[in-house]
Amino acid sequence: MQTNITDEMLLINKAAKGDSWAFEQLVNKYEARLxxxxxxxCGNREDAQDCLQDAMLRIYRSLDRFKGQxxxxxxAYRITMNTCLDELxxxxxxxxxxxxxxxxxxxxxxxxxxxxxDAAISAEQRRELEAAIADLPEDMRSxxxxxxxxxxxxxxxxxxxxxxxxxxxxxxSRGRERLRQLINGRPGLFGDDE
Amino acid sequence: xxxxxxxxxxxxxxxxxxxxxxxxxxxxxxxxxxAECPECAxxxxxxxxxxxxxxxxxxxxxxxxxxxxxxRAAVRDEAETRKRKGxxxxxxxxxxxxxxxxxxxxxxxxxxxxxxxxSAAANNGTAGYRSExxxxxxxxxxxxxxxxxxxxxxxxxxxxxxxxxxxxSMKSAFxxxxxxxxxDAGAGSLTPVIAHSAERTIETQDLDACLDELDAIAAAxxxxxxxxxxxxxxxxxxxxxxxxxxxxxxxxxxxxxxxVDTTGTVVSKAExxxxxxxxxxxxxxxxxxxxxxxxxxxxxxxxxETLEAVLDLEDKIYKVQYEKDEIEAAIADSANSTGxxxxxxxxxxxxxxxxxxxxxxxxxxxxxSAFRDxxxxxxxxxxxxxxxxxxxxxxxxxxVLVIAxxxxxxxxxxxxxxxx
Ligand SMILES: [Zn+2]
Numbered sequence: 001m002q003t004n005i006t007d008e009m010l011l012i013n014k015a016a017k018g019d020s021w022a023f024e025q026l027v028n029k030y031e032a033r034l035x036x037x038x039x040x041x042c043g044n045r046e047d048a049q050d051c052l053q054d055a056m057l058r059i060y061r062s063l064d065r066f067k068g069q070x071x072x073x074x075x076a077y078r079i080t081m082n083t084c085l086d087e088l089x090x091x092x093x094x095x096x097x098x099x100x101x102x103x104x105x106x107x108x109x110x111x112x113x114x115x116x117x118d119a120a121i122s123a124e125q126r127r128e129l130e131a132a133i134a135d136l137p138e139d140m141r142s143x144x145x146x147x148x149x150x151x152x153x154x155x156x157x158x159x160x161x162x163x164x165x166x167x168x169x170x171x172x173s174r175g176r177e178r179l180r181q182l183i184n185g186r187p188g189l190f191g192d193d194e
Numbered sequence: 195x196x197x198x199x200x201x202x203x204x205x206x207x208x209x210x211x212x213x214x215x216x217x218x219x220x221x222x223x224x225x226x227x228x229a230e231c232p233e234c235a236x237x238x239x240x241x242x243x244x245x246x247x248x249x250x251x252x253x254x255x256x257x258x259x260x261x262x263x264x265x266r267a268a269v270r271d272e273a274e275t276r277k278r279k280g281x282x283x284x285x286x287x288x289x290x291x292x293x294x295x296x297x298x299x300x301x302x303x304x305x306x307x308x309x310x311x312x313s314a315a316a317n318n319g320t321a322g323y324r325s326e327x328x329x330x331x332x333x334x335x336x337x338x339x340x341x342x343x344x345x346x347x348x349x350x351x352x353x354x355x356x357x358x359x360x361x362x363s364m365k366s367a368f369x370x371x372x373x374x375x376x377x378d379a380g381a382g383s384l385t386p387v388i389a390h391s392a393e394r395t396i397e398t399q400d401l402d403a404c405l406d407e408l409d410a411i412a413a414a415x416x417x418x419x420x421x422x423x424x425x426x427x428x429x430x431x432x433x434x435x436x437x438x439x440x441x442x443x444x445x446x447x448x449x450x451x452x453x454v455d456t457t458g459t460v461v462s463k464a465e466x467x468x469x470x471x472x473x474x475x476x477x478x479x480x481x482x483x484x485x486x487x488x489x490x491x492x493x494x495x496x497x498x499e500t501l502e503a504v505l506d507l508e509d510k511i512y513k514v515q516y517e518k519d520e521i522e523a524a525i526a527d528s529a530n531s532t533g534x535x536x537x538x539x540x541x542x543x544x545x546x547x548x549x550x551x552x553x554x555x556x557x558x559x560x561x562x563s564a565f566r567d568x569x570x571x572x573x574x575x576x577x578x579x580x581x582x583x584x585x586x587x588x589x590x591x592x593x594v595l596v597i598a599x600x601x602x603x604x605x606x607x608x609x610x611x612x613x614x
């Protein structure tokens with residue numbers, strides 16, 4: 001992932017001046033990870049697609065204000081995360097579809113992702129895990145996604161979420177415990193062991 | 195079991211374990227406890243299992259083609275609009291810069307003309323005054339300080355935009371100096387004798403009424419017509435024209451001209467001063483010579499003995515007296531000029547409504563002459579602009595600097611405001 005930094009700066013400079021081709025070259029390697037963030041934050045494909053588009057536009061528009069204080073990837077994560085949180089806030093104010101409602105109307109998280117032969121985890125495990133993530137409170141969810149799924153350091157997460165490291169650590173440890181409880185509360189994943 | 199110290203340490207280190215922040219011995223310690231304590235073993239297993247599954251969950255995630263296409267299209271759209279907006283923005287900036295520069299230059303030139311500086315003398319005859327009608331006023335006056343005043347007046351007249359405004363004060367200045375000059379005349383020293391003259395051009399639609407009015411005005415100011423001529427139309431396109439010279443007391447001149455100016459449309463005004471000292475003093479000297487000569491001839495005549503000599507002397511005396519008469523007349527004329535102003539007046543009759551094709555210039559001619567006038571006006575204005583530029587460049591540079599600073603500040607504050 002850590003490709004040539006000077007190449008990246010070159011693309012950033014070009015894209016900041018409005019070169020959309022350079023922008024696409026720049027974000028191509030982050031596209032899937034940003035989509036993953038959007039998908040796990042929103043919990044469904046349609047909203048994830050909207051959030052990804054919004055986030056890309058925001059990144060493109062504010063690129064001329066990116067001064068390299070952090071890595072470009074961290075900055076892109078941060079904008080994407082903010083876009084998703086905005087979307088969730090909007091959705092809450094619409095007071096409409098809860099995740100449970102989505103699940104009941106036949107939402108199939110497993111259908112979102114990869115081909116079965118690549119999977120190191122079973123479709124059943126995947127479904128359980130996705131449902132548990134979706135049930136996490138937002139602050140824990142965002143921290144857990146960045147730490148456990150995107151392998152970001154606490155420092156990077158604190159930049160991406162615009163909070164201090166202590167808060168990030170607390171959210172992650174609480175998030176891990178909550179996730180374990182959520183999964184234990186559902187049959188299938190660990191239930192067999194007992 | 196959970197109250198066990200070992201168990202509690204185990205729980206506290208779960209996160210550090212997953213984050214790989216523990217030393218090898220700390221890890222070994224945890225695993226040792228897990229082997230003894232099934233409760234802690236289960237918890238550690240679940241933590242490790244969830245951690246591993248989360249790492250796997252989106253490892254090979256593929257962005258749906260539709261989602262990828264959607265954001266790329268949105269970004270390309272945005273790039274297009276931005277390019278268009280950028281062009282429009284550049285055009286707007288360029289346009290407003292040019293407009294601002296024009297306003298600045300025109301304003302500067304106008305202000306410059308208004309300042310009436312000596313270098314502004316290039317503006318002779320800005321407007322295309324018609325010169326069909328002329329009126330001239332003369333006065334002749336010996337005067338000491340006139341020369342300097344006259345220079346000022348001449349300078350004032352070279353500034354056409356202020357010609358009419360200036361002429362009133364000029365006239366009074368020149369009438370005041372008349373009085374002073376008359377007082378000085380008795381001193382007998384060789385003071386200069388100046389003949390003042392002025393021109394007026396007037397148009398009227400009703401020549402007869404205008405002439406009656408002029409007669410009345412002339413009478414009111416003790417003026418008498420020295421010369422008067424009516425020109426009747428030569429062909430159908432012509433109009434009538436009256437030219438006259440009116441002589442009147444110098445102190446009445448200003449008031450007289452003011453009233454004359456109300457009898458019709460004044461198309462031009464001009465006033466001149468001519469130094470006639472040479473003629474005046476030359477004639478006086480010549481007269482003295484002739485008188486001496488006449489005296490000598492008379493003396494010779496008394497002593498003449500032959501008829502031939504008498505006839506010769508009488509002939510000479512006659513010639514001298516004739517010359518003396520002429521010179522005395524000329525001197526009297528100058529003396530007359532000294533106290534009186536001669537106003538020469540020309541009035542043209544115009545028929546504006548008479549739309550006959552031969553009297554009214556064709557559309558082409560009118561457009562042509564209007565175009566020539568405007569060209570002349572523009573060229574004069576541009577010349578003034580160049581001169582004004584030379585006069586104001588430090589202010590101009592200052593203005594440009596101030597504007598640049600303001601633009602920079604606005605630009606940066608806008609940028610900062612737009613930050614996420
Ligand atoms: Zn234990």
